[in-house]
Every structure is written in C-alpha cells, then in structure tokens.
Amino acid sequence: MIDRLKGPSINNDFDLTIRNLKSAVLSNGIKAYEVNNGTQDIIKIDLVFRSGRVNETKIAASKAAINLLREGSSNKNSQELAYLFDYYGCSIKLSAGIEYSSVSLVCLTRYFDKVWPEWLNMVIEPAYAQEEIDKYKDVYSQKLKHQISKNEVISYRIITEKLFGESHPYGYNTQPEHIYNLTRDDITDYFKNNCKLDNSYLVLSGSYNENIRSAIFDDLGNIHHKSSQTTNPFFNPEPIQGTFKIKTQNDTQTSIKVGCLMVDRHHPDYNKLKFLNTILGGYFGSRLMKNIREDKGYTYGIYSSFDGWQKGGSFYIGADVGNTFIEPTLKEIYKEVNILKNEPVTNPELDMVKNYILGQSLHLIDGPFATAQLVKSLYATSQSIDTFERNVAQVKAITSDDVLEIANKYLHPERFVEVLVGE
Template sequence: MDTPPLLASTPLSFVMPHFESAVLSNGTPVYIVPSATKDVLTITFAMRHGACHDDVPGETCLTLEMLKQGTERHTAREFNEEVESRGCWIRCAADHDISTVQVTGLGEWFDDVTDLMADCVLRPRFDAEELDKLRARSVADMMIDLSDVDWLASRAATQGAFTTHPYARPREGTPASLGAITVDNLRKVHRQLLAAPRWIIVAGPVEPQKAVKRLETLFSALQPSGQPQPMPPAVKSRALGIVASNEGALQTSFRIILPGLPMGHPDYAAAQLLTNVLGGFTLARLFTILREEKGYTYGAYASPMVRPLDASIVISTSVGNEFTADTIATIAQEVSRLGSQRIDEDELENARQHIVGSFARSCETPQQTAWLLHTIVNYELPFDYFEQYVRRVQELAPDDLLPVQSTLFSTSSWVVGAAGVTALVESAISPFVGSVSHWDRKGFERP
C-alpha cells in the first residue's frame, strides 16, 4: 500500500487552559473554567456510580433518565416547561462507570439553571406512570435494535470479550430486566448515586466565587462522599469469535476488540498513534484498503475504547455479504502487519498530524476544556496530563513504537464480533479465531 502524501506539519505546543478549583464544605470538588467572552454556560454534576453496579441490569440508566421526568415541585410536563422557558437543556445519562447530569444554557440564567439541576439531582419525583412510559419507549427501541447488524455485532463482541464482567452487560438493560425495575429500584439507585464520589465542573461566563457560593447553597446538604464500590478489573477473552444471527441481513457487520492501554500507561500515546495508523482517519490503512481500493464499505475504522476498568482498541466496519470473507481476511492481514513491521516515517507523520490537529480543535471552547478536566478527574490523571500527552505524541519515532506494536496487535489476542447470515459469517471468521460461539439473546425475547 502506498503511503499518502504528508499532511501539513505544524508542531503544537499545548498548555492546559486556565481553570480554578474549590471544594464545597461537604468535600465535593468544584472546577471552574471561566470565560467572560462566551455566552454559553455548561455545568456537569458527575457521580462515580454506573451500570457496573446494577443489581438489576438497566436500573442506573433508567434512574438517570427518570431524573428529568418530574421533581417534588414539578410534574414531568411542568419541569420540562421550566427548562424550555429558559432556553436551556438538561442531559442525564449513565455509562458503565459514572453517571452525569449536565445542564447547558445562557450564562444570564445561571441561578435558574443551577436551581433546575439541583431539583432533578436531589429531589426527583420517580412517578410510576412516567416510569411505565419510559420503560415502554426503551423496550420498543431495543426491539428495533435486534434487527440492526451494527448493534448486534457490538453486543456480540462485548459479550464475547468480557464474559461475566459487568462490562459484558448492556448498560441500558434488556426488555426482561427493565420489566423488573420498580420505583423502589430507582430510589435505591438514587441513594447510591448521592453517596458516591462526585465532582462538579462549571464552564462559561460565570465569576468563580459566585459559582462556588451558589453551588454551596444548593448542594452542601449532601453528605460527604463515601468510598466507591470496588469493582474487579476486566479480563478479556482471546482468539474468540461471536456470531449474532440475522438471517435476512444484506450486510455483515464486524466489531473486533483488541487489547489497549489505559490513559495513565507510559505507552498510551504510542497506542493512540498505532490505532490511528490502522483505522483512525481517512488516510489510515483499513479505510484506504477496504473503502478506497476495494470499494467494500463506506468506512472502516479503529478507535480506542478506554474505561476505568479496561482499555481496548475496537475495529468496526460493515460490508455486503459477498465481501464478508475477504474483509475479515484483510483486517487480519493488516492487524498482523501492524504487529510485526516497522511503520515508515511518512505514515507515522500523517497519523501524528491527524491526532495533533484534532486535539487542537478539541480545546477551543470552555466546554471543551471542561471535558478535558472531566477526563482528568474521572481517570485520576495529573492536571498536566494532556500537555505531556501532546508532547509525547510529537516525540515518538517509528522504532519507539515496535514494542507496543507486538504487544497489542495480534489476531491471537482479539475477539471478533460479527453479525449477519449465520453460516456465511461463521465460515468467514473461523480461520481467524480459536473457537466460535453464538451471541446469547437471553433477556431480549420479545415481551
């Protein structure tokens, strides 16, 4: 494969934008990214409790969604009208590890939006009728997902890679598990959320002392955070294929999970560069071969999936049924090549400049700086982490990458999730894995 011409090369000297920090009287850390010249205000209330802690799969995600469906003072309709009348937006969501409530609006509405945030975080209504409505919508969405080969491949790969670890479970639960969730479950999860370690990040046109004073007024009644519930690190399967069947599918979708490195690892920057070389942008190997040269797909990508308990690299693409066998063979060839052969200078430089350029565009606004801060706090990284990361990305040479290449990129350590016509998919992936099994649909039976 010929190396594309070099992207424009401009060294980036990154310095973490200014922010201020404080601690509320109950020990809650607050980080503020002030910007007098911007109109938009964003406040994030994060809690270190996620779907990994579920007793009933889906209960944390459902609880977060229900925070917006009415409070002690307002019905669901009244609360949404209060939010809309101020031109703001509230997002409540949980992943496997943390839960966040985020409000975005104009800075002039600071007192109002913080009041709305506190209302849904501290005093949710948890109305049984609203729970039934939300549950019905969620189950309907899941039934639609069952015919989506991309969703099926993702579920198959995750189940195969993480087996009995909580990461193997869908964070939203299943139709069966959602049917078992009651208002009592929501109230239990809400208590756990408020007891979990937490932090608040404010970004936008706000005076830091005023922000801290307002947050102290609203949230100081919360008890000091307890210790996070310990969770085991994820141990992934190896050389395994998982097939999710869709006999009417016209395409095969692949989700392939390789080992990755955590953000705090000394070789994390090297892993990012290598992932970018493989499939991180339009000049990357998988994209160039599978789309530009062979015309099998609109896109083929590799991206990091880093979480507190695991780090992985995920390869994803979808191709017509007739291209299934050659696609997995091509991906296997490129993974093996990356794991064993030195990268040339020009290819590395293109991957480097894509990372540097993308990063430069990701820290232009207070909200983007707030996201960097959120990442630092969530992964317990030093506050100069991204300065070190950008510097390291620009220092690495091809020979520096060889030990990481051989460690991460091997078909002997991957898990191949594939969805489509069973016999076609199984025969295609079998030569590249040690064993093949089938996605367990338990819990997804139609109610």
Template sequence: MNIPNRQQGPRIFSDYNIQLPSFKSTMLANDLELIELNDGSQEIIRVDYVYKSGRVNESVRASAKASFYLLREGTRNTTAHQIAEKFDYYGAYIRVFAGLEYSSLSLVVMSKYFEEVWPVFLEMITDPDFTEDELSSYKRIYSEKLRNELSKNDVLAYRRLTEIIFGDQHPYGYNTEPSDILALKLDQVNAYRDTCHGTNNALAVISGKYSEKVSELCKASLGAIDMKTSTFKQEFFNPDIKHVFEKLATDQTVQTSLKIGRKLFKRKHSDFSKMQVANTLLGGYFGSRLMKNIREEKGYTYGIYSSVDVWKEDGFFYISADVSNNAIEPTIEEINKEIKRLQTEPVPDNEFRMVKNFMLGQILHLIDGPFASGQLIKNIYAKELDIEHFKNHIDGIKGTTKNDVMEMARKYLDEKSFITVLAGNF
C-alpha cells in the same frame, strides 16, 4: 503585490504547544469538588453535575441508567411538565448522560437567566422524586428503543464481542436486554440513587462566561447539599479468553457486520499513547490504512475503522466494518495484511508525521472554546485522572517512534489473540 505560489502547498504546522485554559478547583464543605472555567465571549453558562458512578456500580441491571434519566422527570415540589415549561421559557436545556463509569446531569442557559432556572436544576439534583408513573413511561420508551437497536447487525456484533472479551457477568461485558428494563422496580432504582449519588462521589463543572455573583451562588448552593457518602462496591470477574470465531444469524440481509477484537489494558497503562498512535495509523481516522485499502482500493465496505477503548479497570481493541457476505473472507485477509505491514515495516516519514499532527489537532479541537474545554476537564476528573496525565499523553504521542509502532502491533495485534464475531444473514 505578492502573488502566492499556487504550486507550493502551505507549510505544515507541527510545533503544537497544547495548553489547557486556566481553571479553578474548590473542594466544598460537603466533599463536592467544584471546577470553574470562566472564559469565552458569549454570555452562556454550562453546569455539569457529574456522578462518578454508572453501570459498573449497579447490582440490578438497567437500574443505573434509569436512576439518572428519571432525574429530569420531576421533584417532590415540581412536576416534569413544570420543569420542561420553565426551561423552555428561558431557552435553557437539560442533558442527561448515563455511562459505564460516570454519569451527568447538565444545564445550559444564557447567563442573564441563570438565577431563574438554577433553583429548579438544583432541586433535580437534591430532591428528585421517582414515581411509578414516570418509571413505567421510562420502561416503555427505553425498552422499545433498545429493541429497535437490537435489530441492527452492528449492535448485535458489538455486544457479543464485548460479552466474549469481558464475560457475561462483567459490567463491561454483560448486555442489558429489553426484559431487564421492563422488570425494573421503583425500589431498585431508588436503591441505586441512594447508594451511588453521594456528594463524596460527585463533581460539578461550571464553564462559560459568568459573573462573580454566579460563582458565589453556585458555591453556596452546591456546598449546602447534604453530605451523603456513596456506598457501592465494584466487583470484576475476568474470564479466560481463547481465540474465537463466531457467527450470529440475523434477519438483516443487506450486509454482515464484522467485529474483530481483543482485551487490552487499563487507561493508565504505560503503552496507552503509543498504542493510540498505532491504532490511528491502522484504522483510527478516515485516511487510515484500513480505509485506503479495504474501502478505497478494494471496495469491500463503505467504512472500516479500529478503536482503542479503555476504562478504569480494563480496555479492549477492536476493528469494525459492514461487508457483503462474499467479501467477508477477503476483508479479514486484507486486515491481517495491514496488521502484518504495521508489525514489520517502519511507517514512512510523511504518513507518520501526518498521523501525529492529526492526533494533536484532534486534541486541540477538544479545547476549542470554554464549553469544549470544560467538557475535557470534566472527563479528566470524572475518570479519576489528572492534568499531568493529559500532558503526558500529548508528550507520549509526540515521543512515539516508528519502532514503538511496530512493537505495539507485534505486542497487541497478534491475530492468534483475536476474537472475531460476524452478525448477518448467512
């Protein structure tokens, strides 16, 4: 009998060979791209119908999200109640996502009931019927939700930060208000749907375990959707940004929300992977330097993190924490100290290896099962990337050096370029 040595930890696995599962892509006759990932052991199917449009394409504020959320509120032949009743009966569910650059309508159902609910799901895509009553209900619910969100310091600080970075006329920067939602008119929501829901600007992803019959049914019915070309235009206005330190006075007295950030680059930028490694070291995971110093050692906050958010046309870096008023200045001071360390000191071997393994492990998690893999592939295609970009990102993480990290910190984390926003009761 072999007794393990409890004083010696298990070997750290670092030789990651990350491969996406095989999938099939078909361009249907109406310019709709269909991606199929037939895998898994559970008899469950997920279908994502993706529109490569979102808030960046709206000419009337709040119209994009309304046009997608109202898809589940009835068609010309089926009411919202009938749709809900049908899906509940077969244990299926519908999910709507409305994002900045793409949006989706998703169906999850057991394989044996797919043919029962598929016609209704397809009807929601091809023949939605937006009514005044449903729009009024949507406006009431979502304006109140937004009003509740605007009572939070964290939300207010984030909104103001992005508004300063991108500008109040930029789709990445302007802030939707409850009044924008309440002012929506039905013809405005219909106009967004008519201009941005075209098949040439859409993508369908089927994942899970399903039969060839289901595959052929999806190809035939999705391919039969009337071809419609999206006609939207995108306009981006970038403001001149200067170093800003701004305080927003609120009624929330518990903690002040601190946001520090700056404009960065687009998602296809050559520095993306290297900057992600630098960001992860600084504040991108629970064991990051900011967490260890400001949370664990100093006790200034319950949590602090940094993030790199990139999109098709632009991106930004930011640091976020909630602190008491008497800890604001010490927190900012410690943040600057950690950035300075990243700029001037090579990362120790153990920490560098651990962070890279963490990042690669997170990517492995993204392909854990057919649904997760399907979502990753959906995101890659919806963001107008390709599989090579995904592979290059993995290689970029592996190939990032300690000197690269210091270079990224010096290049992008100069405190003189930072915008700082505080939201709280001062």
C-alpha cells in the same frame, strides 16, 4: 502569487496547555473546576457522579436513575420542569455511562436565578413518580428492541460479551426485559447509593459573574449527602478465541468485528496503543480505509477502536460488508495487522498521524465548553490536567520503532475473536 500546486506547510509547534482553569473546594468537600473565560453570557454547569454501570446491582438501573431525573422533582412534575426549562431557553443533558454519569445545565446568565434552584432540586430530590417510571420503561425497552435488531449493534454487543464475559461489568448486555422489569426501589436504591454529592464533583464553564459563582458554591456546599456506593466485582476475563456467527433477518450485509482484550487507560503503553490504533483504523486516512474502502471497495466504512477503561480495555476492528466480501475483508484486515508488525511506519505517515492527533487535541481545548468537557472526562477517570499535557508530549515523541514494538507486543491475530452477524 500563491503556488496552488503546493499545500500549506504543516506546523505542530502550537501551545496545547490548558489555561484559565481554576479549582476550589466547597464547604462540604466537593471539588469544583472552573473555566470562566467565555465571550458570551452563558454558563454551563456539570455535576459529575463517579458512578455508572459498574456500580449497578440491578442491570439497567443506572441509566434509568439518571434519565428519569428530568421527569419530576419534589417541587415540580415533569411537565412543569419541561415548561420552565424550555421557556428560559435552557439545555439539560443527562448522561449515564459505564464508569461515570453527569447532569448538565446550559443557560443564559440573566436567567440563572430562575432556573438554578429548580435544576438543583431536580438533581438532589428527584420524584421518581411511578407513572414516569412506567413511561420510561415502555419507551426505552422499545428503543432497545429497535437498536438490537441492527447487525452492527449486535456484533458490538457480542464481541464485548465474548471478550470480557457475560457477567463482567464491561461485558454484560442490557436486554429489553431488564428495563421492563425495573422497579421503583431498584432505581431509587441506585440513586441513594451512588448519586450523592460526596461522590461527585462540579465543573463550571462559560462566562459568569461572582454572584452566580457564590450562589452555586453556597447552595451546593450546604448540602451534606453521603452515599454507600457499591462496585461490581472486577475480574480478569479468561482469554477466548474463535469465530462466532450470528444469523439475523438483516441478511443483505454482514457486520464484522475482530478484536481482543487490551490494557486499561492507566497503562504506560496506553498512548502508544492509541497512536497505533489511529494508524490502523482510527481516522479517515487510516490504512484500513485506504485499502478496504478506497482500493478494494469492500465496504463504505471500516475502522478500528481501542477502548481503555479504568480496569480493562478492548481493541476491535469493525466493518459492514456485502456477504460476498466477508472472507476477502477478513484477509485484508489480517494483512494490514501483519504489515504493522513487520514493516516500520514511514516518516511521512508518522508525521501525518501525529499532526492529526495533535489537531484533535487542540479541538479538546477550543473554548470554555470544550475545555470543561475535557476536564470532566479526565477527573471522572481518575486522571488530571497533567495527564492531558503528558499525553501530548508522548505523542510528539513517538517513533517508528515504538509503533513496531507496540504492534508486536499487543497484536496477535491468532488470539483474535471474530464475530460475524448477518447471513
């Protein structure tokens, strides 16, 4: 009989090797990565551009250039494209990030011949019709107005601006007027300079046959586009400390952000910092959640985040609290940071966090689409599959002494920036 009083044993001795990944180079030099081991006849095509907000010469142009791709091509207008993709049950996803952008197509393989030519034409020869640009500006400027009325959004925008600087690619904030003032030339210039095939790579995943593979490789390989990519100047932000209070009309709660600058994702300490962040506030069982949510009841949710970009990074703790709990919450935040710096992590907690991170890593390679997403993000940030496997090994090897050392090396509360948005 099963003893229900005992939990199941924990086993982290499982394989986290990425398998069934193949790579190729198209005739025009584009690199392609394939995860062709799906169980259903579905294909996902990701075309990834190594460009994003860091390459803008006009604020908001990168997101507009990507999001407007589906609004018409040299062959079809926006309604015709929408009808075609909807009729054949396709999913189109457009993503414009800080350092890279992507355009994705998911479709049944039996309809590949119907949708692939039009999807490719949409990506290669977008129309950028003025009517669609005007609609985009109206919709997205209104969306942004709504978003930046929220305390939590405002506090995030303020802390990144204070940490990096309002002119830094990681620090400046898009305003509604930036979107509204975009011109067609701003958008087409960004596309011509940054979204050409010589600045891209291809990721195929799912289950597809050789005919589909050949069609994709031949069609893309015969296109010879050259970009003239620009990159915004990066500089080392000047250290800044202090408390910044922003009063808003949403005064029933205050959004707290506390943080500092951190290392980039290529730094040798990156994985140890991710581990430290997980202990502090990176998952539901974290110390901040147990103390400030479960024990004190100051907030419904509190978390910490470590964002490591290619040329910089930031660390911050965030929570929305009632106005009477602002000071007690800040006190407990600093208390937990100081405990990490002064008391070794116990072996049970160390093992718990390791198992959590390894479990999350297992999800990243659970099936062809998840694996393709991992491959996509790794190569977009100048990493490789070896990086993932090396990260797993480093997590398994982390000790309590490592956590203590990293906490004392990087967490200096006297250097933190505090942002309070609300009352």
